[in-house]
Amino acid sequence: MRYLTAGESHGKQLTTIIEGLPAQMPITKEVINESLLRRQGGHGRGKRQQIEKDLVNITGGVRHGYTLGSPISLVISNDDFKHWTNIMGEDPISDDVEVRRIVSKPRPGHADLNGALKYGHRDMRNVLERSSARETAARVAAGAVAKTLLKQLGIEVVGYVKEIAGIRAKDMDSLSIEERKSISSESPVMVLDKDVEKEMMDKIDETKKIGDSIGGICEVYVEGMPAGIGSYVHYDRKLDARIAGSVMSINAFKGVEFGIGFEAARKNGSEVHDEIAWSEDKGYYRTTNRLGGFEGGMTSGMPIVVRGVMKPIPTLMLKPLQSVDIETKEPFKATVERSDACAVPAASVVMEHIVAFELAKAITEQFPNDQFSKLKKAIDEYREEIRCF
Numbered sequence: 059m060r061y062l063t064a065g066e067s068h069g070k071q072l073t074t075i076i077e078g079l080p081a082q083m084p085i086t087k088e089v090i091n092e093s094l095l096r097r098q099g100g101h102g103r104g105k106r107q108q109i110e111k112d113l114v115n116i117t118g119g120v121r122h123g124y125t126l127g128s129p130i131s132l133v134i135s136n137d138d139f140k141h142w143t144n145i146m147g148e149d150p151i152s153d154d155v156e157v158r159r160i161v162s163k164p165r166p167g168h169a170d171l172n173g174a175l176k177y178g179h180r181d182m183r184n185v186l187e188r189s190s191a192r193e194t195a196a197r198v199a200a201g202a203v204a205k206t207l208l209k210q211l212g213i214e215v216v217g218y219v220k221e222i223a224g225i226r227a228k229d230m231d232s233l234s235i236e237e238r239k240s241i242s243s244e245s246p247v248m249v250l251d252k253d254v255e256k257e258m259m260d261k262i263d264e265t266k267k268i269g270d271s272i273g274g275i276c277e278v279y280v281e282g283m284p285a286g287i288g289s290y291v292h293y294d295r296k297l298d299a300r301i302a303g304s305v306m307s308i309n310a311f312k313g314v315e316f317g318i319g320f321e322a323a324r325k326n327g328s329e330v331h332d333e334i335a336w337s338e339d340k341g342y343y344r345t346t347n348r349l350g351g352f353e354g355g356m357t358s359g360m361p362i363v364v365r366g367v368m369k370p371i372p373t374l375m376l377k378p379l380q381s382v383d384i385e386t387k388e389p390f391k392a393t394v395e396r397s398d399a400c401a402v403p404a405a406s407v408v409m410e411h412i413v414a415f416e417l418a419k420a421i422t423e424q425f426p427n428d429q430f431s432k433l434k435k436a437i438d439e440y441r442e443e444i445r446c447f
């Protein structure tokens with residue numbers, strides 16, 4: 059399975075093409091829309107989300123609610139395009155700098171300057187349009203399709219917030235996946251505890267007021283992955299490494315950890331590794347899950363627990379950092395019209411879908427994948443085989 063996306067932030071639309079899904083898998087656009095709307099939520103988003111209402115149009119690969127085995131094509135319109143038809147349309151436009159709203163002032167922390175240098179764009183709009191996290195809507199659409207596949211195989215994936223600007227969420231270790239899912243869809247900052255929720259929301263409001271930005275930590279939790287998915291034999295088949303790479307590819311993500319993660323560096327082996335046990339009902343399992351569901355690049359059968367660190371948003375409304383205008387070479391401090399102050403809750407939805415895609419991809423590589431019923435049967439048989447192994 060793989061996917062590609064196309065489209066600019068203020069262009070007409072985003073397009074996602076997914077290849078490699080089995081034929082005859084039930085799928086509905088309502089499930090994709092649910093994911094898209096969750097990504098748009100979360101306290102701290104800017105005015106753009108009031109303009110957009112992300113809804114998918116399935117334009118290929120699905121008939122009467124079932125996949126065909128051919129590429130799936132998904133389209134999401136940018137409602138904001140109507141305000142940008144001249145600037146982002148395909149017709150030629152005047153050279154007037156004001157008309158074109160040419161961007162010559164790169165924002166520290168965004169892709170603007172590096173992208174301009176690499177592609178030779180003197181108008182950095184050509185960079186920011188595609189480097190914008192608007193593209194994560196297209197990625198969530200792909201992930202929603204992956205989640206549909208996983209769910210029908212008994213695998214559930216959920217993302218929520220662990221930390222915003224140093225304020226930590228209460229531990230959710232004892233919560234079921236259903237409880238985690240309801241927190242993820244109901245709390246405006248995707249945390250369990252109402253006091254923490256308020257503290258985070260106040261912090262976001264305060265940050266917005268002073269025109270600054272904040273980041274945080276997202277967590278994704280997965281239940282139902284059988285042991286032995288992925289491989290130890292090559293670097294690019296290690297599933298934890300693939301997930302880590304994919305999480306790092308989310309805009310503004312700067313770090314990834316599994317289970318107790320970086321904490322492992324400060325502990326003895328006896329405090330880190332998970333002891334192995336067996337029962338008739340569960341087969342092999344670990345008595346703890348400090349390694350977060352992976353050993354040797356393969357799933358251990360325990361829940362997968364992965365966290366990603368999001369830096370603060372680079373566009374700063376009232377606290378601009380020093381930069382240089384590429385036309386005049388003069389220093390400037392830019393102010394902007396709009397931006398998110400905190401997108402950590404939205405990013406946890408993005409991360410959930412990105413992890414889901416990697417899991418679905420690994421599963422479809424490991425089992426027969428042309429027809430959904432055969433894939434399901436093969437996984438059921440494998441689960442039984444490893445239980446008794």
Ligand SMILES: Cc1cc2nc3c(=O)[nH]c(=O)nc-3n(C[C@H](O)[C@H](O)[C@H](O)COP(=O)(O)O)c2cc1C
Pocket residue numbers: 104167168169189190191194308309310311371372373396397398399401404405408
């Ligand atoms: C959901 C989401 C929303 C974002 N919103 C903004 C935003 O409003 N303004 C901004 O400057 N960056 C925003 N970002 C972050 C930038 O897209 C990101 O910092 C930029 O692409 C540069 O990439 P890098 O930070 O990974 O180096 C957002 C990221 C995510 C995941």
Ligand SMILES: C=C(O[C@@H]1CC(C(=O)O)=C[C@@H](OP(=O)(O)O)[C@H]1O)C(=O)O
Pocket residue numbers: 067104105106107110189190191192194195309396397398
């Ligand atoms: C559009 C989305 O996020 C955008 C991501 C983004 C960036 O630079 O990454 C900048 C902002 O764009 P705009 O200037 O148009 O408001 C965000 O709104 C979205 O998530 O749907």
